[in-house]
Amino acid sequence: MKSNNKSRSIPIIAFLFMFMIIGCKAQATTVHVDKKTVSAGDHPKLILTKAGVESIRQELGKVPLFDTSLKNVKEDVDKEIAQGIDTPIPKDFSGGYTHLRHKQNFLTLKMAGILYQLLEDEKYAVYVRDMLFQYEAMYKDLPVHPKERSYARGKLFWQCLNDSNWLVYVSQAYDCVYDYLSQKExxxxEKNLFRxxxxxxxxxxxxxxxRVHNHSTWGNAAVGMIGLVMNDDELIQRALYGIKDAKIDIQAKDNDGGLIxxxxxxxxxxxVDDPFSPEGYYTEGPYYQRYAMYPFLIFAQGLHNVRPDIKIFEYKDSVLLKSVNALINLSDADGEFFPLNDGQKGMSYYSREVITAVDISxxxxxxxxxLLSIAEKQGHVLLDDSGLAVAIGIREGKAKPFVKKxxxxxxxxxxxxxxVGILRYGNEDLTLVFKYAAQGLSHGHYDKLSFSMFEKGDExxxxxxxxxxxxxxxxGGGNYLKENQSYAKQSxxxxxxxxxxxxxxxxxxxxGSKHHSELYFFDTANSEVQVVSTIEKNAYPGxxxxxxxxxIKSANFEKPFVLDIMKIKSDSENQYDLPFHFMGQMIEVNFENTAPAxxxxxxxxxxxxxxxxEGQGKPVSDNAKxxxxxxxxxxxxxSTVNKTDEFLFTRIGANDPxxxxxxxAAFIIRRKKSKNTIFVSVIEPHGSYSTVSELALNSNSNIAEVKVRYDDxxxxxxxxxxxEGNLQxxxxxxxxxxxxxEHKxxxxxxxxxxxxxYHYSNLNK
Amino acid sequence: MKSNNKSRSIPIIAFLFMFMIIGCKAQATTVHVDKKTVSAGDHPKLILTKAGVESIRQELGKVPLFDTSLKNVKEDVDKEIAQGIDTPIPKDFSGGYTHLRHKQNFLTLKMAGILYQLLEDEKYAVYVRDMLFQYEAMYKDLPVHPKERSYARGKLFWQCLNDSNWLVYVSQAYDCVYDYLSQKExxxxEKNLFRxxxxxxxxxxxxxxxRVHNHSTWGNAAVGMIGLVMNDDELIQRALYGIKDAKIDIQAKDNDGGLIxxxxxxxxxxxVDDPFSPEGYYTEGPYYQRYAMYPFLIFAQGLHNVRPDIKIFEYKDSVLLKSVNALINLSDADGEFFPLNDGQKGMSYYSREVITAVDISxxxxxxxxxLLSIAEKQGHVLLDDSGLAVAIGIREGKAKPFVKKxxxxxxxxxxxxxxVGILRYGNEDLTLVFKYAAQGLSHGHYDKLSFSMFEKGDExxxxxxxxxxxxxxxxGGGNYLKENQSYAKQSxxxxxxxxxxxxxxxxxxxxGSKHHSELYFFDTANSEVQVVSTIEKNAYPGxxxxxxxxxIKSANFEKPFVLDIMKIKSDSENQYDLPFHFMGQMIEVNFENTAPAxxxxxxxxxxxxxxxxEGQGKPVSDNAKxxxxxxxxxxxxxSTVNKTDEFLFTRIGANDPxxxxxxxAAFIIRRKKSKNTIFVSVIEPHGSYSTVSELALNSNSNIAEVKVRYDDxxxxxxxxxxxEGNLQxxxxxxxxxxxxxEHKxxxxxxxxxxxxxYHYSNLNK
Structure with missing residues (x-):
């Protein structure tokens, strides 16, 4: 990590400061602050609490997961301290040095504050104080960030969102060293930096x-948390209820094209009210739910500690706590979140936000x-009362497997x-993720009634x-690429x-924002035949x-399979494309694929x-395989097909220099000039192949034919x-x-x- | 697994047989066989030995890895026994049912034979005997396999190679139940099946x-092993020295295009003589070395046990034992073999052949x-004297990490x-595989002076x-596809x-078979600058x-990098293509890439x-990045480039319906109309990215410029x-x-x- 000359000179100045402060300290702790109730001496109170710190100190060395987490954090912070403080003049986008440096700084500040409290080692308080004053010196005259792309440019970062991240973390650091600092400091x-x-x-x-948006949640939490530390009720009110009578252009959009x-x-x-459903699903999808989780839960924890009267964890029928359960259920067997809407693949419940969420909930x-079994996998706990509770729970052998149903x-x-309907069979042996949600705000994709499937952790x-x-x-500076709009969001x-x-x-x-699909029914009472059925009337008017x-799990099949009935009614003749974005290598089709020159x-x-x-074919039977x-x-x-259907093999990559x-790849069934029609498909997992044993087991489909017997x-x-001739x-x-x-x-x-x-029966031979 | 009616009826017949045999047994064990020295009562002797079986029985329950292996094998065999015997009439290629069934049968037969010896449970001997007689009944009148593709069609399988596999395994099963069977049996x-x-x-x-070929090795081992069990010296001689005066067409080729x-x-x-180099490199490459390993070592073990006079493990300066070390060194950090020549990716030292090789060696x-640490990773040992030795070694804590250098x-x-020169840095942090070998028989590729690179286990x-x-x-029946010739083998x-x-x-x-490249020098004395240099004069005459x-590992670089100097002298003007088959996602180039419509x-x-x-570009500076x-x-x-060079992005997939x-993907530097020329490139690993932390560390190249300073x-x-301006x-x-x-x-x-x-120096600022 680079370090500029300016930062290298800081420690000496800091050293001089330190003596001044230590000299003042006795005095500072006795002086009453000019605010309603706060007095130096009642911090930390936001995330760490005075009582919590006492308990933690007593347990140190006795709770393995907590001790490991503390050790890891200490190593990280000590490395940063050894490197010296650097608060460069902001200039870069997400992937650039100044962005990464300021991000690392706020993460380190928070951790250093905690270490000061838990280990009572003054060097951590000194580090926090010195860096805060470096920010204080810089912030006063700091213009908005030079990168102009954002609809809401920050100062330390290119967007207010990241500035808010900074304040959410730094509030916690400030809370930890609050009593260490003099009143004057x-x-x-507060005057030059925080306020x-x-x-x-x-x-x-x-x-x-x-707004109602994950960006705003970070902003609200940031303002609220520093308000709680400073005991500034105006900021707390602003955090909870927003700015009264703010002037916002009704037509304005953010960088993702979302209405503001x-x-x-x-x-x-x-x-909390708006984007969460009663079960705790967050309308933007799990990737952003994970991201928003941190400010939601960390600010909630702060409110719970400082303003228990608000009863934040009971708010909206405890939706914040429920949302953690929902989020974990939105992951595959490896803990990776389903990439609904704008979601980066590979993001998982191992992220720091979800560690926070799991511990707090x-x-x-x-x-x-x-939740303890998830925390065990995460291998890290928060260094606060909630993390201690988790680590003690694990130590006491209370963990049970998290069962996703x-x-x-x-x-x-x-x-x-x-x-979003999720069907699972066995121990995540097969998972179907079926989306019939609302638009999902600015991060939503245009994919009504779309699905994805996982066998264990593999898509x-x-x-x-x-x-x-x-x-x-x-x-693109680490930001959304234009192909997000031109490809990823498209149906x-x-x-x-x-x-x-x-x-x-x-x-x-x-x-899209005006509409959502409708649930027809969701029935998982019978674990061998689980059904989700939904209707979309607005994606294409008419x-x-x-x-x-x-x-369905049939005794005649090795593994469960998924039956897909896509029934279309239209008042006009259309071309319908039904794509299957299969992952991996095509092994065989039951038609002739023509590869173009x-x-x-x-x-x-x-x-x-x-x-x-990449290829084209035509049906040779009533089923495409x-x-x-x-x-x-x-x-x-x-899939059942009509004689005039076309099969298309596609590959992403055109117009993408x-x-x-x-x-x-994808396989698309195309049906032209149709009004009402139906596509019925079975997606059938079977067998296995090992490159070590070189055994190909059960490598053939067990299905002879899928046939529509009746349709009106x-x-x-x-x-x-x-x-074998058995019929289902x-x-x-x-x-x-x-x-x-009752039907007949x-x-x-x-x-x-x-x-x-629905009716399901086995008509075995 | 399917089972035909015929097989279902077998167990009852077998049951009747069993009584007959038990009745005959006392008599059978006293009868002397009409062969030179053998008598019933001296088996097993081939892989298991009577003394070995005694030791194993005494250690049962006391050697964890052996006990686990035994338990797993027992489960597998019991499952097969419960399913009933099936020896279908051969009809399929590699991927088909009859192929897989007969393969499973020979694996099970061997294991059942071992279980009979170790557990003294007669049901295993009965199973082996019954299945052998089912094969005996079938084999007498069995025509060659109906699939006609092979240059040497088998009977049970589509090629003699697989039939030989069968006999190598079944010889061991026969050895284990030899004393259990009556002389008449x-x-x-022997008369109707084995001979x-x-x-x-x-x-x-x-x-x-x-031939000298891995196919023949299997054939030789098969004939030799049944010969050892039957004490048939003619077969043993035929195994060791081949068939005298066999008539073989000098022009004939096998299915892979190799000369016979x-x-x-x-x-x-x-x-043993021919394909192994003195260090134990097998000329076809590691994938086939792994495959051949089993017959080489299992027959060697048999020879060692039955014919110690041959001193097979000392043969050719102990090359069979050395080859195991060479093979392990031909793997990446995950134990997967470098896919030189015809090699299936993912094959690794976890395969059963290498378990055998490790235990025996x-x-x-x-x-x-x-070797014990490899066996620990394999998690399985052979159920014989060698496996016991390994399991005991591990139990006694003798395992040391296998250090690949x-x-x-x-x-x-x-x-x-x-x-093949392999350069490694650190603990397989970076591995360069550089091939300047001979053609590699029929499985060889046309890739003189080619290389591949791995960071830990990732290509x-x-x-x-x-x-x-x-x-x-x-x-294609699981066999070589025509694209192996039309693409994979091509330069x-x-x-x-x-x-x-x-x-x-x-x-x-x-x-290709007439030539090989030449080593110029290989120097790894300095771990920070390791060099391999080779010359190829025959790939393109003139x-x-x-x-x-x-x-090279420089203190100014985070990770080691590889310098690649490709110097070409030619007596004619040519077009030179230098491809880099990079894995993963292109992030950035320093030229404009034009994507075609x-x-x-x-x-x-x-x-x-x-x-x-897929894309084309032209140089905008003296380096392509x-x-x-x-x-x-x-x-x-x-890479250093000339002004007139062309850059091509390619993707495999054309003419592949x-x-x-x-x-x-690949990136190709194309230089036209050149005689003598030079390409200098640096391949520089750096940084990391996590989809969980979303931190992109050190994502930029540390190289400002690569420049040729002198060239004659x-x-x-x-x-x-x-x-930073530092020069190397x-x-x-x-x-x-x-x-x-000495040079100046x-x-x-x-x-x-x-x-x-060579000279290397750091000219730091």
Whole structure:
């Protein structure tokens, strides 16, 4: 890490300061501050508490996970201290040096503050104080950041968002050294640094601060936390309720294309109210839920400690605590979050934000022993009361496995704006993620009724995620790339239906934000036949898409499979594309694939301009079959097709001279000139392959034929015939999802009777 | 696993047989067999020995790794026994049911035989006997396998090779139940099954049996092992020395295009003599070395036990034992073998063949404690004397880490046909695999002076490996695909020089087999500057390629880097392509990349017909820079270029309608109309990226410029300047590789003096 000359000279000055301060200290602790109730001597109180610190000191050396975490943090901080303080003049985007340095600084400040409290070693307080004064000296005259891209430029960073990150962390550091500093020092810091900092990210940037958005949550928490430390009620009120009468342009958009104006809703409580559904699903998706988790929970912990009267953890039926459970359920077997909407693949519950979330929700949410097993995997706890509670719980052997089950997470603050249905079989042996949610604010993608699938931690059918290399400077400053808009957000980048090569809602945020899909039913009562069924009426006006996905485990099949019924009603003739973004290597198809001599782009826009047409084929039977191999497992897609359907193999990469997109494949079933139609597919995991034993086990599909047996407005019936000739029958009631409704239907002269929205039976030979 | 009706009926018959046999047993054990020295009662003797079995029985329950291995094997065998015996009529290729079933059978037979000996539970002997008789009943009238593709069709399998596998394993099973069977049973089995089986794969298929080739090694071992069990000296002689006066067509080729005739060299000893270099490098490469390891070592163990007079483990200066050390050194940090020549990626020292090799070479090769750490990782030992020795060694805490160092493995039976130079830094932090070997028989690729690189277990610049999905039936029966010849073997599929878009030796096996590259020098005395330098004069007649690669760790660089000097002398004007098959995502280049509107193939043949031209650029400075990200690590290639050079981004996939090839990328520097020329490149690993912390550390190249300072027939000198302005100088003597030769050279008015083939110095500011 580089260090400029300025920073190298600091320690000597700091050394002189230190003597002055130590000399003043006795006096400082007795002086009463000119504020309502606060007196030096009652800190720390925000995240660490005086009582908590006492307990921790007594347990030091006796709680393995806490001790390890402390040791690791101490090593990191000692390394930073040895390197000297550097607070460079801000100039870079996310991937650049000044950005990374200031980010490292706030992380280190917080940790150093904690170490001072826990280890009672003054060098950490000195370090915090010295760096704070370096920031204080710089901040007074600091202009807004020179990079002009953001709708809300920060001062230390290119956007207010990162400045808010800084204050959330630094508030905690300040709280830890508050009593160590003299009154004069505190006044100087508060007057020149903290108060103007809080004002800048709020009053001076209402377009950033006064929204319902993860950005604003960080801003609110930042203002609130420094307010709690400073006992500044005005800041606390501003944090909880936003800025009254802030002037915001109703048409203005942020850098992601999201509308800024949120109808007067603002402040931390509004941010808890609005984006969280009653089960704790966060409308932007798990990647941003993870990101927002930190300010939500750390500020909540601060409020709980300093302002218990607000009862923040009980707010909205304890949604903050529930959201941690929801978030963990939005991960695959490796703990990686499903990349719904703008989500970076590989982000997981091992991130520092989720460590925070797990510890706090364990301590303040009834000590759920399943959270302890997540904390064990994380291998790190917070160095505060909540982390201690977790580490002690683990020490005492209370941890239980976190069991992820099938779950329907509604979207919308009232839980009435669609949702995300997750079907799981066994111990995450197979996971289906089915999205029928609201737009997801500015980070939303245009992918109504899309799905992705995982076998354990491996994606077999992917959601592309975001087109961004977060914090990698060479790629557009580490920010969103234009391909995020031109490809990743578009419908064709997802496993959903695309009509006439246009994205849902024409890819327009204003339209998409008005609508959400509707749940038809979600039924996981029978673990061997779990069904989610949803309807989308607005993505393409005049067209209704009804998609039903069932995860079925049949005794005749080695593994569970997923049945996908995509029923379309339209008042016009359209071209329908049904893509399957399979991961891995194509092994076999049941039709002739023609590889072109030159590769052409598949289309002009809406994401199609990024796809090369790598192969083409036509049906040779009533089913299309595609078999592929991924991560040592085989998968077969079997789809009912019409004679005139076209099969397209595509690969991402066209119009991408900077290689901003991954070169991933897809298989698309294209049906032209159709009004009402139906696609029925089975996605069937089977077998395995090892490059070490070189054994290919069960490498063939077990399905002989998928056939639609009946299809009208009221009912759709189909059979899945396996290679032994056994039949499975699935009938869906298209018009009545009632669990108690009785149905009867005659198919091929045989009458079937059942109750509820679907019928499933095994017609074995 | 399927089971046919025939197999289901077997157990009842077997049950009846069992009583008959038990009734006969006392008599059988006293009858002397009509052969020279053998009597019932002296088995097992081949791999298990009577004394060994006694020791093992005494240690059961006391040696954890042995006990676990036994438990796992018992579970597997019990599962097979419960399923019933199935010996289907052969019909499938590698990936098909009959192939897999017969393969599973021979593996199970061997294990069941061992279990009978160790556990003294007769059910295992009954199982072996019953299955052997089922094979006996079938084999008598069995025609050659219906699949006609092989140059040497087997009976149970589509090629004699797999039939030989069967006999190698089944000999061991027979040895274990030999004393259990009656004389009559043995005679029946030997007369109708084993002897005809051995004759079929040898006398009836001399084109398979009488070669120097891994196929023949299996054949030799199979014949020899059954000969040892049956005490049939004729078979033993045939195994050791081949078939005298076998008629083989001198022009005939095998399915891989390899010449069959090997100038009268044949038999097991010839197969030890010829393909192994003195250090134990096997000329076909590590993938086939691993495969051949099993028959080499298991037959050697058998010979050692039954015919100690042959002193097989001392043969050719103990080359069989040395080869195990060489093989382990041909793996990356994850234990995966470098995919030189035809090699399937992912094959590793966890394979059963290497478990065998490690155990046997530990027991019979001086008990090297470093082998114990490999065995610990393997987590499994052989259920015989050698496995017991390993498990006891581990129990006693004798294991030491296996330290892989830089190593030069010569090729050719006399060690004079080129070789493979491996440079390593640290604990496999960086590994360079540099190939200047002989052709490698029929599995050889046309890639003189090619290289690949690994950071720990991750390839950053790849060797494509083979184009085959071993045992995956849907892909050409699991056999070699035509793309192996049309792409994977071609020079362009490797990181080496291609002249005029033609592969080395025109891609012709007959020419390639006549030549090998020459070592100029290999010097790893200084761990901070390790150099391998080699020359190729025959790949392109009239052109000499001298490639020098140095792995350098400079204090000014975070990680070691590799310097690549490719110096070309030619008597004609040519086009030179220098490809870098980088793995992962391109992050940045220092030139404008133009992405075409349609993708065209790069060339007509020699592998070029499989490459799409994905992008093109021209130099904007004296260096081309390419920065990419792979598996969380950054890499930069910095190459000196001429103004008229062209940069090509390619992607595999053209003319591949069956998706037999991976869609991997390459960056090619193309220089047209050049005679003598030089390419100097630095491959620089740096930094890291985590999708969890989202920190991009050290994501920029540390190199400001690579510059050729001097270049003539005698010397090449270059400097590497880092971003701080520090210079590193590297001078190569092009004509004299002597370690004692004194040199002097004036560059830019400064004279440098040194001794030996190269000079390296740091000219720090």
């Amino acid at each position: 505190r006044e100087q810091l 103007p900092f809080a004002d800048f990210i709020s009053i001076e940037n209402p377009q950033f601060y006064n 104006y949120t109808e007067g809703k603002a402040g931390f409580l509004a941010n 364990y301590k303040f949410g009834g000590k759920n022993p399943q 099938s779950i329907n997470l509604t979207d919308g603050s009232d839980g009435k704006q669609g949702g 077999l059918l992917q959601d592309y995620g975001l087109a961004r290399f977060v914090n990698i400077g060479q790629k 064709i980048a997802h496993n959903t239906l695309i009509q006439n090569e246009v994205s849902h809602f024409k890819g327009e945020y204003e339209i 067209t209704e898409i009804h998609r039903t996905m069932a995860m 030159t590769l052409n782009v598949l289309g002009k826009d809406n994401g199609y301009q990024h796809l090369w047409l 595609l078999l592929w191999l991924n991560a040592g497992k085989f998968y077969t897609l079997t 900077d290689f901003n997109l991954r070169r991933d 407005e009221n009912y759709t019936a189909l059979t899945i015939e396996d290679v 029958l699935f009938i869906l009631s298209n018009e009545d999802a009632s669990q108690t409704k 239907l005659k198919i091929d002269d045989k009458e079937y009777r059942w109750t509820g929205p | 043995r005679e029946q089995l 005809p089986f051995a004759d079929f794969i040898s006398i009836e298929n001399p084109q398979f049996y009488n 005739y090997t100038e009268g060299k044949a038999g097991f000893l010839a197969n 530990y027991k019979f090769g001086g008990k090297n404690p470093q 830089s190593i030069n493995l010569t090729d050719g039976s006399d060690g004079k046909q080129g070789g 950053l610049l790849q060797d494509y490996g083979l184009a085959r999905f071993v045992n995956i039936g849907q892909k 362009i599929a490797h990181n080496t020089l291609i002249q005029n878009e033609v592969s080395h030796f025109k891609g012709e096996y007959e020419i 052109t000499e390629i001298h490639r020098t690669m140095a792995m 349609t993708l065209n193939v790069l060339g007509k043949d020699n592998g070029y017909q499989h490459l799409w031209l 390419l920065l990419w990200l792979n598996a969380g690590k950054f890499y930069t290639l910095t 069956d998706f037999n090839l991976r869609r991997d 027939e005698n010397y090449t000198a270059l400097t590497i300047e880092d971003v 100088l590297f001078i190569l003597s092009n004509e004299d590789a002597s370690q004692t030769k 050279l004036k560059i830019d008015d400064k004279e440098y003096r040194w001794t030996g083939p």
